[in-house]
Amino acid sequence: MLGLGTISRKIIGTPNDRKIKSVKSLVAKINSLEPDFVALSDEGITAKTEEFKERYKNGETLDSLLPEAFANAREAAKRTLGLRPFDVQLIGGIFLHRGNISEMKTGEGKTLMATLPVYLNALAGRGVHVVTVNDYLARRDAEWMDQVYSFLGMSTGIVVPNMPEDEKIAAYRADVTYATNNELGFDYLRDNMKSELSQIAQRDHFFAIVDEVDSILIDEARTPLIISGPSEDRSDLYVKVDQLIPSLKEEHYTIDEKARSAVLTEEGNEFVEQQFLAQGLMEEGASLYDPESTTLVHHVNNALRAHVLFKREKDYIVKDGDVMLIDEFTGRMMQGRRLSDGLHQAIEAKEGVNIQPENVTLASVTFQNYFRLYDKLAGMTGTALTEAEEFAEIYGLGVVEIPTNKPIARIDEHDAIYRTAKEKFTAIVEEIAKAYVKGQPTLVGTTSIEKSEYLSNLLKDTALLKQIAANLRTRAEGMKKEENKIKFNADADAIDALAARPEGIPHNVLNARFHEQEAAIVADAGKLGAVTIATNMAGRGTDIQLGGNVDMRVLQAIEAAGEGADPVAIREQILAEVAADKKKALEAGGLFVLATERHESRRIDNQLRGRSGRQGDPGKSSFFLSLEDDLMRIFGSERLDKVLSTLGMSEGEAIIHPWVNKSLEKAQAKVEGRNFDIRKQLLKFDDVMNDQRKAIFGQRFEIMEADDLSETVKDMRDQVIDDLVDECIPAKSYPDQWDVEGLYGKVIEHVGIDVPIIEWANEEGIDDSDLRERISDAADEAMAKKVEQFGAEQFRGIEKQILLQTIDKNWREHLITLEHLRSVVGFRGYAQRDPLNEYKTESFTLFEAMLESLRADVTGQLGHVRMMTEEERNEIIAQMQAEAQAAQAAQAATMPPPATDPDAQSQQEPTPAAVDFDENDISTWGNPGRNSLCPCGSGKKFKHCHGAL
Structure with missing residues (x-):
C-alpha cells in the first residue's frame, strides 16, 4: 500500500519538481526570442550589451532583462564555440541568477551554463567572480569562455598566484573575473593590509558563482586562510621531542580516530616526564602538570599526533624536502598550505626535513565568512543535495536538482x-x-x-593474473549454463594472455x-x-x-x-x-x-x-x-x-544486498552530521572574530578614503586625555587624593606635551573638568604648531600612515590573543560554563582594550612627532653615504679585476651623480639602516616608521 507522501509526490511532484516547473514559462520566453537574435549580425549581438547596460542604468531590473540577456548569450556561445546551451542549462542558469546552487550531473555543461547568469549580472557593471578549485581550471575556463564574453563586448580577467599587482588589479576591474577560492580570500586579506586606495585589488563583492561549491564551501570550510609572519625558531625542541615519540608504548597513549585526536595516558605522562628530566628539558621536581610546562606538553601532543594520526602518502607527501599536505577530498597537493599551531613543524621533525619556523597570524578569514560578504552567491556542482541543510543554514543557499538533458x-x-x-x-x-x-x-x-x-x-603482478585466470576456469566448471562456461573460459584465456606480458x-x-x-x-x-x-x-x-x-x-x-x-x-x-x-x-x-x-x-x-x-x-x-x-x-x-x-x-x-548499502549510507550520514556540527561550532567562534574583523577593516577603509583625519585624531586624543584624568583623579575624590604628579608624567608620555599641571591643580576652585579642558586646549595648540611646521598636506599624510600602521600592529596582537583564548576556552565547559558565551564576553573585552590601546598609541606617536634638526639630517645623510660606500666596496671585492686595456677603460660607464636628499621623497633616501632615525623627520627609528613591516 502506498503512503500519503508517495501518492502526493506522484500527483503534484516533489518540491524540486515544482521549482523546475515554475521556470518553464521563462525558458519558453527565452526560446521564443531565439529567431530575433539569430537574425542579428555579430555587431548587433555586441551592441545589445550596451543597450542592456543602458536600460539597467535607467531603472530596469536584471530579472526583467533576463530573457533577452540569456537569448543573446546563447547566440554568442553558438557563434563562438559552436555550442548551443540546452533548455536544462537555461534552467540551471536561472536558478544561479536567483542565488541558488544548481546541481547538475557530470558532463551536463556547467561551465557553459555559468556564462548565462554571469553575463546578465555583469551588466550591472560591478564585476562578477567565477570561483574554481584550482589555477588550471581558472585559466582553462577563463580562456575558453572569454570567446563568448569578448563577442558580447565584455572583458575577462584571470587571477592566479604570484602575478604582478598591476595585472591583478586589472583582472579585478574586468567585467568577469575567474579566480580560485584561495586567491580570492588571500587578496581580500591583502587588500585590508594595504595603505592606499590605489593599491586595493578587489573593488566589490557583488555576485559570485562557485564551481564545485560543495568542495569549497563544505570540505574546505574548516580551514581558515591565514597570512602570517615568522616567529621564534624552536626547531631544536621539535627534534628533541620527536626523538622521544618512537619509544612510547601502546599503553602510553590513547587514539580516537573518529575525532582524530591522540592524548597521553597517566603512564605516558610519567614516562615523558622521566625522559624530559633525563634530557634536561625539565628542571628537577617539575611536572608536566605545572603551568610552566604548557609549551612542552603542546609539543609532545603535536609530535604524538604527527606520528600516529598523520600518514605519509595519505595525509601528506615529502617533495623536494618539503612536507606537502594532500587534500583528502580532491587528492591534490595543497601548495603553500601548512598546518597551524606547530603541527606542521612536528611532521617536518618526524620526516627529518628542514623545520620551518612557526608563524604568527597577521590576518585570517574562513571561506564561510569570506563568501558571505557577497551580495549574492550561487554555486554549481554534481553533488550538493546531501548537504542541502548546511548550505541553507550557513549560506542561505537553496539546492535545485537540474534534470539531465538525456535520461541516465x-x-x-x-x-x-x-x-x-x-x-x-x-x-x-x-x-x-x-x-x-x-x-x-x-x-x-x-x-x-x-x-x-x-x-x-x-x-x-603476472602471478596474480595467472591465479585469477585459474579461479575463473574453476568457477566455469561449476556453471550450469553453457554460455556462462564459454564466457568465463574466454575471460580466463584473455587474462592468461595479459599475464604473459611483463607489464601486466x-x-x-x-x-x-x-x-x-x-x-x-x-x-x-x-x-x-x-x-x-x-x-x-x-x-x-x-x-x-x-x-x-x-x-x-x-x-x-x-x-x-x-x-x-x-x-x-x-x-x-x-x-x-x-x-x-x-x-x-x-x-x-x-x-x-x-x-x-x-x-x-x-x-x-x-x-x-x-x-x-x-x-x-x-x-x-x-x-x-x-x-x-x-x-x-x-x-x-x-x-x-x-x-x-x-x-x-x-x-x-x-x-x-541493498540492506548493506543502507547501513553504509547511515554510517556516512552520521559522519557527515558530526562534521557539520564541528563546522557549525567553528563558524560560531569565527563569527565573533568576524564582527571585529569587519569593524577594523571598515575603519581602515574609511581612513584610506579620508583626505583629512584631524577630527578623528582629535577625538582619539580627547578620549586618551579623559582616560588619563579619570585614572589619576578618581570620581568624587578630594584634591588631596589626586595623583597630580602621575598625571603630569602620563600626559608627557602619552600626549607628548609638557604643561604645568601641578601648578594648575594648586589653583583655588579648580576641578577635574577644568584640568581636562586645559590639557586638551594645550594639546590642540601643540598639534596646530606641528601642522604649521610640517605643512598641512604632509602632516595629514603622517596622521594617515601612523593610524594605519598602529591599527595593523594592534590587530595582529589582538589576533594572537584571540588564538590563545580560543585554545583554552574549551576548558570552561568543565565548570559548567558555555565556552562560546565565555569566548564572546572575553573577546569583546579584549577588543575594547585593543581600541583603548590603539587610541593611546596613535596619540602618543603623533604627540612625539617633530621636525628633524639640521644636525640630525646631516647625520642621516652621512650614515646613508657611508652604507652606500660600504656596499659598493663589498660589491667591488666580488668583481673581477678591471681591464688594463685603455680602450676598455674608456668604455666604462661614469659614476652616477649623487641624488639630492629630500625628506619628502622616499626615492632619495637610499637604504636607511633599520635602527637609524627615519629620514621623514618623525624622530622615530626607521623600523618603527616608514620601514615598519
Whole structure:
C-alpha cells in the first residue's frame, strides 16, 4: 500500500519538481526570442550589451532583462564555440541568477551554463567572480569562455598566484573575473593590509558563482586562510621531542580516530616526564602538570599526533624536502598550505626535513565568512543535495536538482563487501582485467596515494593474473549454463594472455605525485580499454569522454607534428578516430567506475560515480569494500562481521544486498552530521572574530578614503586625555587624593606635551573638568604648531600612515590573543560554563582594550612627532653615504679585476651623480639602516616608521 507522501509526490511532484516547473514559462520566453537574435549580425549581438547596460542604468531590473540577456548569450556561445546551451542549462542558469546552487550531473555543461547568469549580472557593471578549485581550471575556463564574453563586448580577467599587482588589479576591474577560492580570500586579506586606495585589488563583492561549491564551501570550510609572519625558531625542541615519540608504548597513549585526536595516558605522562628530566628539558621536581610546562606538553601532543594520526602518502607527501599536505577530498597537493599551531613543524621533525619556523597570524578569514560578504552567491556542482541543510543554514543557499538533458543509462550496482582487504583487491583486479579484455574503459577510485600505488603494483603482478585466470576456469566448471562456461573460459584465456606480458595490465595512475599531468590523464580515461587509477575525482574539471577527448588529442597531435602541420586535417582525422573508438567503447558497456573504498562523505562517492553515464551514455559503477576499510572499521557495524561469519562465507566471496548499502549510507550520514556540527561550532567562534574583523577593516577603509583625519585624531586624543584624568583623579575624590604628579608624567608620555599641571591643580576652585579642558586646549595648540611646521598636506599624510600602521600592529596582537583564548576556552565547559558565551564576553573585552590601546598609541606617536634638526639630517645623510660606500666596496671585492686595456677603460660607464636628499621623497633616501632615525623627520627609528613591516 502506498503512503500519503508517495501518492502526493506522484500527483503534484516533489518540491524540486515544482521549482523546475515554475521556470518553464521563462525558458519558453527565452526560446521564443531565439529567431530575433539569430537574425542579428555579430555587431548587433555586441551592441545589445550596451543597450542592456543602458536600460539597467535607467531603472530596469536584471530579472526583467533576463530573457533577452540569456537569448543573446546563447547566440554568442553558438557563434563562438559552436555550442548551443540546452533548455536544462537555461534552467540551471536561472536558478544561479536567483542565488541558488544548481546541481547538475557530470558532463551536463556547467561551465557553459555559468556564462548565462554571469553575463546578465555583469551588466550591472560591478564585476562578477567565477570561483574554481584550482589555477588550471581558472585559466582553462577563463580562456575558453572569454570567446563568448569578448563577442558580447565584455572583458575577462584571470587571477592566479604570484602575478604582478598591476595585472591583478586589472583582472579585478574586468567585467568577469575567474579566480580560485584561495586567491580570492588571500587578496581580500591583502587588500585590508594595504595603505592606499590605489593599491586595493578587489573593488566589490557583488555576485559570485562557485564551481564545485560543495568542495569549497563544505570540505574546505574548516580551514581558515591565514597570512602570517615568522616567529621564534624552536626547531631544536621539535627534534628533541620527536626523538622521544618512537619509544612510547601502546599503553602510553590513547587514539580516537573518529575525532582524530591522540592524548597521553597517566603512564605516558610519567614516562615523558622521566625522559624530559633525563634530557634536561625539565628542571628537577617539575611536572608536566605545572603551568610552566604548557609549551612542552603542546609539543609532545603535536609530535604524538604527527606520528600516529598523520600518514605519509595519505595525509601528506615529502617533495623536494618539503612536507606537502594532500587534500583528502580532491587528492591534490595543497601548495603553500601548512598546518597551524606547530603541527606542521612536528611532521617536518618526524620526516627529518628542514623545520620551518612557526608563524604568527597577521590576518585570517574562513571561506564561510569570506563568501558571505557577497551580495549574492550561487554555486554549481554534481553533488550538493546531501548537504542541502548546511548550505541553507550557513549560506542561505537553496539546492535545485537540474534534470539531465538525456535520461541516465548508467547501472549502479550494489556494494560488494569482502572479509579482508586482500580478497577485495584480488576481486578488483579481476573486474579490471575482465573490463580491459573487452575494451571497456575503467576508472578506479582510491582514497590515498599508498592504495593507488598498491593497486598499480597488483595490476603488474603476472602471478596474480595467472591465479585469477585459474579461479575463473574453476568457477566455469561449476556453471550450469553453457554460455556462462564459454564466457568465463574466454575471460580466463584473455587474462592468461595479459599475464604473459611483463607489464601486466597497462594503466595510468593519477595522484598528488602526478598532479601536473592531471588533465591529460583524465582526458585519456575514456579511451578504448583505458585503465585509470585516481585518488579522487572531486573537481577534476576535465570531462571523461568515451573514445577520448578530441580537443586534448588535437593539441597533442599538433605539438607532435611540429611546424607545417595542418590543424584542420589533424582535427578531422582525430574526430573520425574518436567517433570509431566511442562506438566500440559504447558497445563494451561505456565507462566502468570501480571504487575501492567508501569515503566518509557520500558526495565524494557520488562524484566518482557521476563520471560514468554522461549525456545519456551507458555505463556501470561498483563499490568494492572490506571489513578492514577505515570507514567500516571506525564507523561500520560490528554486527556485519558477525553476519558474514554466521553465513560461513568462503574466501573470495562477497556479500551483496541493498540492506548493506543502507547501513553504509547511515554510517556516512552520521559522519557527515558530526562534521557539520564541528563546522557549525567553528563558524560560531569565527563569527565573533568576524564582527571585529569587519569593524577594523571598515575603519581602515574609511581612513584610506579620508583626505583629512584631524577630527578623528582629535577625538582619539580627547578620549586618551579623559582616560588619563579619570585614572589619576578618581570620581568624587578630594584634591588631596589626586595623583597630580602621575598625571603630569602620563600626559608627557602619552600626549607628548609638557604643561604645568601641578601648578594648575594648586589653583583655588579648580576641578577635574577644568584640568581636562586645559590639557586638551594645550594639546590642540601643540598639534596646530606641528601642522604649521610640517605643512598641512604632509602632516595629514603622517596622521594617515601612523593610524594605519598602529591599527595593523594592534590587530595582529589582538589576533594572537584571540588564538590563545580560543585554545583554552574549551576548558570552561568543565565548570559548567558555555565556552562560546565565555569566548564572546572575553573577546569583546579584549577588543575594547585593543581600541583603548590603539587610541593611546596613535596619540602618543603623533604627540612625539617633530621636525628633524639640521644636525640630525646631516647625520642621516652621512650614515646613508657611508652604507652606500660600504656596499659598493663589498660589491667591488666580488668583481673581477678591471681591464688594463685603455680602450676598455674608456668604455666604462661614469659614476652616477649623487641624488639630492629630500625628506619628502622616499626615492632619495637610499637604504636607511633599520635602527637609524627615519629620514621623514618623525624622530622615530626607521623600523618603527616608514620601514615598519
